[in-house]
Amino acid sequence: MASTRIAPTPLALRIRARVTAWLGPLAVFVKGFVQHPTMVGALAPSSGRTIRRVLAPVDWDACRVFVEYGPGVGTFCRPVLDRLRRDARLIVIDTNPLFIAYLQATIRDPRFSAVLGSAADVAQIIAAHGADHADYVLSGLPFSTLPPGVGPAIMAATRDVLRQGGAFLVYQYTTCARQMMAGYFGRIDKGFEPVNLPPCVISWGWKD
Ligand SMILES: C[S@@+](CC[C@H](N)C(=O)[O-])C[C@H]1O[C@@H](n2cnc3c(N)ncnc32)[C@H](O)[C@@H]1O
Numbered sequence: 685m686a687s688t689r690i691a692p693t694p695l696a697l698r699i700r701a702r703v704t705a706w707l708g709p710l711a712v713f714v715k716g717f718v719q720h721p722t723m724v725g726a727l728a729p730s731s732g733r734t735i736r737r738v739l740a741p742v743d744w745d746a747c748r749v750f751v752e753y754g755p756g757v758g759t760f761c762r763p764v765l766d767r768l769r770r771d772a773r774l775i776v777i778d779t780n781p782l783f784i785a786y787l788q789a790t791i792r793d794p795r796f797s798a799v800l801g802s803a804a805d806v807a808q809i810i811a812a813h814g815a816d817h818a819d820y821v822l823s824g825l826p827f828s829t830l831p832p833g834v835g836p837a838i839m840a841a842t843r844d845v846l847r848q849g850g851a852f853l854v855y856q857y858t859t860c861a862r863q864m865m866a867g868y869f870g871r872i873d874k875g876f877e878p879v880n881l882p883p884c885v886i887s888w889g890w891k892d
Pocket of ligand 1: 728729730753754755756757758759760777778779780783801802803804824825826830834
């Protein structure tokens with residue numbers, strides 16, 4: 685017999701978000717991974733060393749709009765907000781409603797917006813927040829396990845939305861994203877962070 689899923693009410697979503705806030709980020713991350721392993725594509729949140737290394741080339745004085753794809757439980761969100769100008773914005777986009785509800789419940793900052801959606805729709809999403817470009821885009825997306833066609837669509841949308849001189853900051857556990865980036869970004873700086881689970885490949889694609 686076919687089963688029908690009933691959409692949760694706003695009250696149920698609020699209660700769920702409160703409960704997940706009590707559970708803590710690691711438990712929420714594990715739950716998200718169990719529900720959607722190929723979309724999450726990671727065993728644990730990024731390490732502090734990965735965060736510092738990925739963000740190192742950002743010119744924070746010149747950044748008004750910072751976008752993050754796949755924030756998960758927000759491992760990068762606090763460090764980005766700590767560095768971000770008071771008049772700048774951080775817009776994060778994730779396809780997992782559990783993560784978005786968790787971020788909305790736990791990060792209270794007027795510069796912060798957490799949006800349920802796909803990175804491929806970045807232009808429409810930032811336009812809905814009054815922005816016509818991004819200065820930097822950060823990605824923790826598992827490009828090697830995304831559905832066919834989604835990776836290239838995200839690469840093209842990101843290149844189009846970045847301002848001249850902006851950069852696409854990408855960390856992943858394989859070189860898949862870096863290979864894909866080569867078709868969209870003329871200059872790619874390369875890095876590697878061993879202290880991460882698993883160690884990760886870092887790429888900075890510049891829109892020169
Ligand atoms: C590796 S996890 C993120 C880890 C996290 N940023 C960290 O540093 O710990 C990948 C995330 O990408 C999200 N995701 C997968 N496909 C997506 C898409 N098309 N658009 C936006 N987010 C997506 C998943 O829901 C998951 O939260």
